[in-house]
Amino acid sequence: MTESQAQSRINELTEKINYYNYRYYQDSISEISDYDFDVLLEELTGLEKQFPQFLQPDSPTQRVGGTITKNFASVKHKYPMLSLGNSYSEEEIKDFDTRIRRLIDHEFEYVCELKFDGVALSLTYKNGVLERAVTRGDGVQGDDITANARTIRSIPLKIYGDNIPAEFEVRGEVFMPWKVFEQLNQMREDIGEALMANPRNAASGTLKLQDSTEVAKRQLDCYIYYLLGENLPYQTHSQSMEQLTKWGFQVSPTYRVCKTIEEVMDYIHYWDTERFNLPLGTDGIVLKVNAFEVQQELGFTAKSPRWAIAYKYKALAAATPLESVSYQVGRTGAVTPVANLKAVLLAGTTVRRASLHNANEIARLDIHEGDTLFIEKGGEIIPKVTGVDLTKRNEGSAPVQFPTTCPACNTALVRIPGEAAYYCPNELECPPQIRGRIEHFIQRKAMNMDSLGEGKIELLYDKGLVHSPADLYKLSYNQLFGLEKVITNPDTGEVRRVSFKQKTVENMLTSIEKSKAVPFDRVLFALGIRYVGATVAAKLAAYFGNIDAIYQATVEQLMQAPEIGGKIAESIARFFAEPRNVEYIQQLKEAGVQMQMEMRELVMESNALEGKSFVISGVFVHFDRDVLKDKIIANGGKVLSGVSGKLDYLLAGENMGPSKLEKAEKLGVKIISEQDFLTMIGETAG
Known part of the structure; x- marks a missing residue:
């Protein structure tokens, strides 16, 4: 393919795929099958890698990320991103309306919008294509995070429609939906990482990640709420919002035009409770x-517009005495303090407990024994402690002291540098860690x-029947039948009885037996190695x-696998350095659990690579890595996991690890491209 042909095809594919994306995400219409869409996207990806000079700024391949940004450039806003004045009472909103009516001697309308709890972002479009995305910063200038913003699917890379200005800017709120936030924290808990505090912090931190591929995985979303530009034809804010919707921007349908202050109050009252049914956080x-003409007439103060104001809903709050602080030990040994409270009704639910997160938070709040704590539920689902009522503090009460030993096994706690949590290092004998690993396993x-x-795992552990996940495969019907225990939920006080009757036992044993067929990558995740989540486990298993x-792999060899960094590799090495973990793996093998990838039957194609060894690194145009491995073996070659002096070829794709390349060059290993490999086996790119 000539350069001219490649450029033409890249432009054609970019336009076509963007159109299909627009129809799917904006109109909910699939004009093409998922398979056919993926074929087009794969062709475009391959062409862009081969002819990177023709990659378009609105290329749909940018949705999955791939850009590494070491430093975010500071950019001055064309239009300052001013803050709004805040009000906390309906009287202040009415005062705002009175001030406006004193200054404006004719009728006007308001627009009411929900104030979403996210991160403000400015997006600039030129000739209908997203050119730049900048954070609010200090309002005068912010950080250029364009590569990260392109991964957010609700932000159009290219605008379709009529009367598109040559250049314009939109403002929006980037947020992480509750569902995504909960999934992210579940994944972090699975791999032993600290949980994120709330969706806003998670969204803010995600936008500043250096690797846009990781940003794409976080599934951020964005609502657009403002249009700016020179000589725009719209007379009102609501008209501009309607036009943004037509152009394909995601505008929250919750806004409303209100003709009177009474209608404004109706809007405020409606969303005071209804906002809790939204898929994201909102606090006002x-x-x-x-009307833009009236906005211009009213003008600005030094910090905010005179024609707009924010109304903040009061956080759902209560004050209640602290009865005690207990300490929960998680699967990875992290110790989390929990405030046990005198029961209090908050937002329709009875609250008895609230997380205190870590020792730093206890110290920051300066919590003493017997204090009365302020508890809030804002957009948050889980209640949080926000402060102490010092007027009710008992004289001479002692500060709450974080324990120095594990509350479950009395082992001295340790703190990992750079982390806020304290950990119990007795991972193989600490009861809650053992139960946590088994619960993770199942x-x-x-x-x-x-x-x-x-509940069943707790019962089995308490009865001494399971001490590790491997023990599940030794259970028998006679051991299980008739076991029972009463369990109290500490959050709700609910009491329930766990009882092993005939059907329960049969279902349990059937479920355990079926698990022996679970693929190796999921077994590897089930082992509960710190930092090894489902995605990392799949990468390791495939490699x-x-x-x-x-x-048997060294830390260096582990790091040669895709997406495996030093922290993960060292954690894996520590796991296998422990003899009891090796024994645990052996027990799982003996039980019949899958400990290797399912072997695919390969048809030998030739002996062209006989006696030759290969290491594969990077991303390839015509093959994924598994297919490439099969191709090498089918032609008589051998695939190795690490670079050494005995290696014949390093097969290098895009974005390959620099350490492998450096080591191959140092050892004199021949480095070949995908095209070189095809030539060796007598094939051409198809």
């Missing part, structure tokens, strides 16, 4: 004068033992093929 409303994404659960290869 924004009230704007609708979960749906791991071994999927759907007939077991937290090494079996548990023995992973066990």
Whole structure:
């Protein structure tokens, strides 16, 4: 393909795929099958790698990320991103309306919008294409995060429609939906990382990640709420919002045009409770004068527009005495303090407990024994402690002291540098860590033992029947039948009886037996190695093929697998350095659990690569890595996991690891491209 042909095809594919994306995300219409869409996207990806000079700024391949940004450039805003004045009472909103009516001697309208809890972003479009995305910063200048913003699917890379200005700017709020936030924290808990505090912090932190591929995985979303530009034809804010919707921007349908202050109050009252049914956090409303002419007449103060104001809903709050602080030990040994409270009704639910997060938070709040604590539910689902009522503090009360030893096994706690949490290092004997590992092992994404659960695991552990996940495979009907225990939920006070009757036991044993067929990558995730989530486990399983290869790999060899950094590699090495973990793996093998990837039957194609060894690194145009491995083997070659002096070829794709390249060059290993490989086996790119 000539450069001219490549450029033409890249432009054609970019336009076509963007159109299909627009129809799918804006009109909810699929004009093409998922398979055909993926074929087009794969062709475009390949062409862009081969002819990177023709990659378009609105290319749909940018949605999945791939850009590494070491430093975010500071950019001055063309239009300052001013803050709004805040009000906390309906009287202040009415005073705002009175001030406007004193200054404006004719009728006007308001627009009411929800104030979403996210991160403000400025997006500039030129000739209908997204050119730049900048954070609010200090209002005068912010950080250029364009590569990260392109991964947000609700932000159009290219605008379709009529009367599109040559250049314009939109303002929006980037947020993380509650569902995504909960999934993210579940994943972090699975791999032993600290949980994120709230969706806003998660969204803010995500936008500043250096790797846009990681940003794409976080599934951020964005609502657009403002249009700016020179000589725009719209007379009102609501008209501009309607036009933005037509152009394909995601505008929240919750805004409303209000002719009177009474209608504004109706809007405020409606969303005071209804906002809790939204898929994202919101803490108030924004009230704007609708007509741009009136906005200009009212003007600005030094910090904010005179024609707009924010109304903040009061956080759902209560004050209640602290009865005690207990300390929960998680699967990875992290110790979390929990405030046990005198029961209080808050937002329709009875609250008895609230997380205190870590020792730093206890110290920051300066919590003493017997204090009365302020508890809030804002957009948050889980109640949080926001402060102490010092007027009710008992004289001479002692500050709450974080324990120095594990509350479950009395082992001295340790703190990992750079982390806020304290950990119990006694991972193989600490009871809650043992139960946590078993509960992790049986979960749906791991071994999927759907007939077991937290209460049953607790009962089995208390009866001395299981001390590790491997013990599940030794259970018999006679051991299980008739077991029972009463369990009290500490959050709700609900009491329930766990009882093992005939059907329960049969279902449990069937579920355990079925788990022996679970694929190796999920087994590897189920082991509960710190930092090894489901995605990392799949990468490791595909790269090494079996548990023995992973066990025998050095830290350096582990790091040669895709997406495996030093922290993960060292954690894996520590896990296998512990003899009891090696014994645990052996027990799982003996039980019949899958400890290697399913072997695919390969048809030999030639002996062209006989006696030759290869290491594969990077991303390829015509093959994914598994297919490429099969291709090497089918032509008589051998695939190795690490670069050494005995290696014949390093097969290098895009974005390959620099350490492999450096080591191959140092050892004199021949480095070949995908095209070189095709030539070696006598094939051409198809």
